[in-house]
Amino acid sequence: MKKYLVTGGAGFIGANFVKYLLDTHGDEISIHVLDALTYAGNLMTIADELKRDNVEFTRGDILDAETVGRIFDEFDPDYVVNFAAESHVDRSIEHPRLFLETNILGTQNMLDQARRSWLMPGTKDTYRPGKRFLQISTDEVYGSLPREFDTPQPLAVSAEVAKVASGRTDLHTFGKEMFTEDTPLAPRSPYSAAKTGADLITLAYHETYGLPVNITRCSNNYGPYHFPEKLIPLIINNILTGRRLPVYGRGENVRDWLYVTDHAKAIDMVLRHGRVGEVYNVGGFNEAANIDIVRTIIDTISRLMHDNPGYMPLLKRPLDEVTYDLIDFVTDRPGHDMRYAIDPSKIATELGWYPETPFKEGIEKTVRWYLDNQPWMESVTSGEYQNYYRQMYSDR
């Protein structure tokens, strides 16, 4: 029975990972979730999972050596998946220090405790078998790519990748370059700089102490339980609650969107089959300009409302006002990265992973989920999270 310690498991991707694990392995695994329940984490997200005998929860900070150490001693995880982080670029521009503390020092504390607990007695760099530390990173550590094409162009992939991806014919790109695992790290925001620091200290623990680690660097995730500060849930929430839709700059920035369950599957494959010490890029093969994402959400909500009048009471404005006229082009984010594009050929060819969910299907599932789960949205947005940063600084 494999034991997973999942930090940040009450947040967006961590919670979807916990759900994926239980759907896939049922009672053959056990899970310990460690989460500080910041503004971004909510126990309602994993309420059903916490009722199970094989899932336990600790509220705590990944920076707290005593709490983390106790979990290692008592639960003795085989796998650690470190999702816990401050994750929003706009907030990192306002509060860089907190991002460095949580994302770098928090990761270092997790690595330290893994090293202490997993080391074979009497050795300096030999660990008990079957242990793996997976640091969840981001494509943002590679910096920004140029957008070279006005309209997306067909994307050619190698024959090997095409074999894994059989059936997917909708691949396209906005530029010739993509991020590979060998692309030099060149972060440009306090968030991505902090995530890069975490990657480097993770690799340093592997090189220096032989700790069995992996890193996954994924593109922008979307799906259920996404906090409505990020583009896709923010736009859905603003449409439903009668607000306008802020698009930074001209909306031409490009992101590669990955359905969150596809990401969860990749993480479990790396834990179980990845080569120790390796970095794996995880991408959606789905580049889109922000303005097109926003228009797709407007179209999808409008169509679903027309087809299912039962959803109409959720909309705090007349349906005929749900048009592109709701879009406001607002002041751009400082240092706004132009384009992210992940080349996931390594994980495709080594582990047979491929993003399975086409964007059209994923975005429809996502919008429907928000329409069907408004109590969740109300719960996560009703908290006193405006004071959160002041509180975090004073607590540490």
Ligand code: NAD
């Ligand atoms: P999120 O903000 O939704 O969730 C973060 C979770 O971590 C929350 O539950 C929060 O309470 C918890 N947390 C924060 N600080 C903590 C601390 N000090 N101790 C313990 N728990 C703490 O983030 P997410 O979108 O789920 O992202 C998860 C991970 O994936 C992050 O490491 C992020 O950098 C990475 N990532 C996210 C995306 C994306 O598109 N969302 C893309 C690439 C990489």
Ligand code: TYD
């Ligand atoms: P976001 O979801 O914050 O993810 P990231 O910055 O990590 O990629 O933003 C996705 C893109 O959407 C990014 O280019 C910034 C843009 N954006 C807007 O145009 N308006 C918004 O209100 C937000 C939150 C983001």
